[in-house]
Amino acid sequence: MTKYTVDEKLNAVLEYLKGKKSYKSIAQERNVGLSPLKRWVARYLKNGMEGLVSSHTCCNALLAIHFEVVK
Numbered sequence: 001m002t003k004y005t006v007d008e009k010l011n012a013v014l015e016y017l018k019g020k021k022s023y024k025s026i027a028q029e030r031n032v033g034l035s036p037l038k039r040w041v042a043r044y045l046k047n048g049m050e051g052l053v054s055s056h057t058c059c060n061a062l063l064a065i066h067f068e069v070v071k
Helices: 006-017 023-028 033-052 059-071
Strands: none
Touching: 006 023, 006 033, 006 059
């Protein structure tokens, strides 16, 4: 299974949300499956950036700190 960074996920999601490309074209260009891409978009719409962070990574604590600093 290929792992994608939060930045890679965010870029794909934002590209889709701009409305100029389909899920299929973005998935092909970025070598990602349709299902993960659709999940990323749904999670981003529901939870913002936090929705793109895997719950299995140890980086969640660092991301939480980052969000606090950005606020």
